[in-house]
Structure formats: structure tokens, C-alpha cells
Amino acid sequence: AWLWMKPNPRSPPILPGALPFIGHSHKIVGDRKHLWDFIRGFQLFALNNGGICEFWFGPHSFYAIADPEDGLTVSNTCLSKPYVYDFAKEYINNGLITAEASIWKTHRKLLNPAFNQQVLNTYVNEINVQARTLVSRLAAKVGKEPFDVRNYLVTYTLSTVTRTSLRLTTEDQVVIDTDYAEAIDDLLALYCDRIQKVWLHLSCTFKWSALKRRENQLMDKLKNIIRPIILKRKSELKADNGSNIYDDSTATPGKFKPVLDKMLQLAEEQDAFTDDDIREHLDTLVAASYDTTTSAMMFIMLVIGKYQNVQERIFNELKEVHEHEDADFTKEDLQKLVYLEAVIKESMRLYPAVPFIGRKIDKDVDLKSCTLRAGSSCAIAVYALLRHPLWGADAEQFRPERWLDPASLPGHQSLYAAFGVGKRNCIGKLFSMMVMKLALAHIFRRYRVTGDISNVVCEFDIVLKPLKGHHISLTSRT
Numbered sequence: 001a002w003l004w005m006k007p008n009p010r011s012p013p014i015l016p017g018a019l020p021f022i023g024h025s026h027k028i029v030g031d032r033k034h035l036w037d038f039i040r041g042f043q044l045f046a047l048n049n050g051g052i053c054e055f056w057f058g059p060h061s062f063y064a065i066a067d068p069e070d071g072l073t074v075s076n077t078c079l080s081k082p083y084v085y086d087f088a089k090e091y092i093n094n095g096l097i098t099a100e101a102s103i104w105k106t107h108r109k110l111l112n113p114a115f116n117q118q119v120l121n122t123y124v125n126e127i128n129v130q131a132r133t134l135v136s137r138l139a140a141k142v143g144k145e146p147f148d149v150r151n152y153l154v155t156y157t158l159s160t161v162t163r164t165s166l167r168l169t170t171e172d173q174v175v176i177d178t179d180y181a182e183a184i185d186d187l188l189a190l191y192c193d194r195i196q197k198v199w200l201h202l203s204c205t206f207k208w209s210a211l212k213r214r215e216n217q218l219m220d221k222l223k224n225i226i227r228p229i230i231l232k233r234k235s236e237l238k239a240d241n242g243s244n245i246y247d248d249s250t251a252t253p254g255k256f257k258p259v260l261d262k263m264l265q266l267a268e269e270q271d272a273f274t275d276d277d278i279r280e281h282l283d284t285l286v287a288a289s290y291d292t293t294t295s296a297m298m299f300i301m302l303v304i305g306k307y308q309n310v311q312e313r314i315f316n317e318l319k320e321v322h323e324h325e326d327a328d329f330t331k332e333d334l335q336k337l338v339y340l341e342a343v344i345k346e347s348m349r350l351y352p353a354v355p356f357i358g359r360k361i362d363k364d365v366d367l368k369s370c371t372l373r374a375g376s377s378c379a380i381a382v383y384a385l386l387r388h389p390l391w392g393a394d395a396e397q398f399r400p401e402r403w404l405d406p407a408s409l410p411g412h413q414s415l416y417a418a419f420g421v422g423k424r425n426c427i428g429k430l431f432s433m434m435v436m437k438l439a440l441a442h443i444f445r446r447y448r449v450t451g452d453i454s455n456v457v458c459e460f461d462i463v464l465k466p467l468k469g470h471h472i473s474l475t476s477r478t
């Protein structure tokens with residue numbers, strides 16, 4: 001345990017505040033705001049100290065990297081995730097987020113086509129429907145006191161991702177929107193609890209804990225919801241004699257093939273997935289999408305609530321794209337909403353829903369100024385990369401215009417880290433952009449939003465979220 005006290009010329013700067021034996025473990029005990037302060041703190045320390053730093057939880061060493069080149073080197077050299085991701089193994093095991101590198105490579109290749117632009121275009125009608133439902137639900141809040149928009153957005157993102165992944169009957173969709181959503185929220189909170197209770201990082205202590213018992217209950221609940229859905233669809237497709245499964249007429253408006261059908265097809269034709277793999281991939285898609293997309297949209301609404309001139313410009317762009325106020329947005333319309341897209345990117349740059357990503361250092365990795373030791377873990381400092389001085393002197397300012405002038409943007413790709421860095425980046429980034437753009441286009445066309453990002457206090461709860469000062473209010477534009 002004292003090894004960490006030994007100076008080494010190629011060791012990175014050490015984050016202040018380590019105690020003997022426990023290292024920095026005491027720094028993450030407390031509430032989720034405190035946890036975010038720690039995460040933000042180590043990222044800014046790395047940024048201001050040559051792009052890297054080191055800290056410990058007990059004997060286990062973590063590096064934080066805030067240098068774009070080094071970040072890319074690590075994320076592409078070490079493709080496996082560190083041990084804290086294993087906390088979610090019971091739940092999403094071979095799903096893309098937690099899968100070991102070897103399984104990940106094959107599965108990612110198989111799933112990539114399900115997220116290309118052509119496939120996503122077949123979802124536009126469905127997402128318009130969900131966005132309209134969101135706008136009608138929000139009508140109850142128009143002209144009322146400020147409110148928390150999270151639950152409205154959760155229902156929207158959850159239903160868009162489950163509709164396009166599973167295409168459920170209304171009855172099953174209700175279970176997803178209520179019981180399933182609640183169980184996932186509880187499970188993610190439980191993982192965050194475990195991260196903060198460093199003594200529960202060891203499986204031998206965790207297995208006797210109350211958290212483990214709770215995890216078992218939640219897992220039973222989740223599996224009992226999703227497994228029957230998969231089995232039912234599997235037998236429906238079998239009964240259909242494969243005619244539906246191989247029907248690729250997805251270009252018809254309103255018609256799309258859900259991800260579940262694509263996976264069942266791959267399982268049938270290439271023996272690519274087991275039933276468990278399919279469940280884990282579906283759960284992963286939901287877990288990876290609903291909270292991140294919700295949080296990103298909350299930040300966007302708060303930013304735009306403050307910068308009313310930005311909101312007016314979005315409104316004018318929406319009017320230009322659509323003469324007829326109430327029509328659905330088509331895939332062509334979405335391409336024309338360049339200013340709205342710039343606003344989304346700029347808000348995600350300053351308020352990234354996923355503020356760091358993890359890697360297991362499974363071999364020694366030589367970086368510019370130091371060597372990362374095999375057996376340690378690494379956090380690629382997304383939050384810091386997104387406000388790196390290479391963004392310019394105005395890196396801390398909200399300036400969507402920077403995205404409209406590509407020449408003014410920094411050259412290094414890994415500075416655009418909101419959807420991850422390197423090969424193992426977000427498979428759902430185009431999908432999520434579409435889901436956000438459509439919802440925001442529908443909302444801003446109907447309502448004027450007021451809020452104030454400068455009052456917001458954040459917390460880290462697997463994703464970065466606004467904790468306080470995040471209420472918004474709506475007035476009607478008509």
C-alpha cells in the first residue's frame with residue numbers, strides 16, 4: 001500500500017488530499033453534489049497540471065486524463081472498462097457499455113448498422129408522435145409557476161427509445177413507462193451508492209450487504225418485465241414464419257423495424273446472440289439513453305431559458321423551416337435546423353451528461369509525460385476536455401455560433417468528447433441528437449421557456465444532473 005508514496009520520474013502529479021492507506025476514498029463519501037465536486041475537482045486539477053493526475057481508492061490507482069492526445073491513446077489502446085463498471089454486470093453484462101473488449105468488438109460490429117442514419121430516418125414519424133405527446137403533457141404547465149421538467153422528459157426519452165427498440169403493445173408500454181422506469185432509476189442510484197461506499201467495492205463485502213439484496217430484487221423485477229417481451233416477440237416472429245422478420249420495407253412512412261427484431265434476426269441467421277445477450281443489449285440501450293438524453297435536454301432548456309436571444313433565433317429558424325406551424329418535422333427539416341443543432345452541441349459541451357469515461361489499464365501505456373501502470377484504472381476527463389484551452393479564450397462561455405464556423409473549432413477530434421472518445425464511443429449519438437432535436441423543435445415552436453442556468457447546482461448520479469435551481473416555466477407562443 002505504501003508503493004504509492006514512492007516517487008517515480010514518469011509518475012503524474014498526485015491529486016492533493018490523499019490519506020495513508022485509504023488514499024482519496026474519503027473524498028467521495030457524502031451526497032451526490034459532493035461527489036460531483038470531487039469529479040470536477042480532479043478533472044480541473046489534471047487540466048491545470050499538464051493534462052494528467054493520479055489518485056487512489058485504497059491501494060487501487062486511478063489516473064485522470066485531460067489531454068486530448070493522451071485521452072485518445074488510452075481510450076483506443078485499452079478497450080476494456082475498469083472494475084467499477086463491473087458493478088452493473090448482473091444487469092447489463094454483455095451489453096456494449098460493460099462487455100469485455102473481445103465480446104464488445106463482435107457485438108458492436110453487429111449492432112452498428114442498427115444505428116446508421118438511414119435506419120434512424122425510419123424512426124422520424126414515431127419520434128414526432130412522442131414529441132407531440134410531450135408537448136401536450138406540458139400544456140398543463142403553461143402560465144403556471146416554475147416546475148421540474150425531468151419527469152416529462154424521462155417519459156418522452158424512455159418511450160422513444162423503447163418504442164424504437166421494442167415496438168410494444170400499449171399495455172406493455174405502460175409497464176415500461178412505470179415499473180421498469182422506476183426499477184432502472186433505483187438500480188442506477190444503487191450503483192452510485194456502491195461507488196461512494198468504497199468498502200463495498202470488494203465483491204466479498206458487497207455480497208453480504210443490504211445493497212446486494214436490493215439489487216437482487218430490482219434485477220428480478222427488470223428481468224421479469226423484459227424477458228417475456230423478448231420471448232413473446234420471438235415466438236410471434238417464428239409463427240410469422242420469418243416473413244415479417246425479413247421484411248425490410250422500413251422506408252414506408254411510419255413503418256420501422258425495432259432493434260429487437262434486428263437482434264432476433266441476427267440470432268436466427270448467424271447465431272450471433274443468446275436470449276440473455278439480447279436482454280442485456282436492450283437493457284443497455286435503455287440505461288444508456290434515457291437519463292443521459294433527459295439530462296442533456298434539461299441543461300439545454302435552462303441555457304436557452306437564460307439566453308432569450310438564442311431562443312428567439314431558434315424560433316425564427318423553426319418558422320423558416322416550416323411555414324405551416326403545426327406540421328411534423330421531416331428528416332429534411334431536421335437537417336435544416338443548423339442553429340438548433342449548434343445550441344444542443346454547445347450546451348452539451350459546457351454541461352456534458354456523461355462527464356468522464358473509464359478504461360481499465362490492462363497493459364502499461366506510455367503517454368507524453370508519464371507511463372500508466374497496468375492494473376490501474378483511468379478516467380478520461382470529458383468535462384475538462386470540453387473546456388480545454390484549445391477551444392479558445394471563450395472556452396467557458398456559451399457561444400453556439402462557434403459550431404457554425406468550422407474553421408473556428410479546435411482540430412483535435414477527442415476534444416468533442418460529449419459522446420465519448422475513440423472507438424468505443426456512443427453508438428446512440430445520432431439517435432440521441434434526433435430525439436433531442438425533435439422534442440426541442442416541437443417545444444420551442446409552441447412555448448417560450450424561462451429558466452436560469454446560472455442558478456443551477458449539479459450532482460453526479462451516474463450522469464451529471466441539475467440538482468437545484470433547475471425549475472423552468474413556460475408561456476404559450478400562440
Ligand code: HEM
Nearest residue numbers: 096097288289292293296353354357419420426427428432
Ligand atoms: C445526450 C445523450 C447521450 C450522451 C451524452 C451519451 C454519452 C455516451 C458516452 C460518453 C459514451 C461512452 C461511455 C464510455 O466509454 O464509458 C456512451 C456510450 C454508449 N452509449 Fe451513449 N450517450 C447518449 C445517448 C445514448 C442513446 C440515446 C443511446 C442508445 C440508443 C446510447 C447508447 C450508448 C451505448 C450502447 C454505449 C456503449 C457503446 C460501446 O461501448 O460500444 N447513448 N454514450
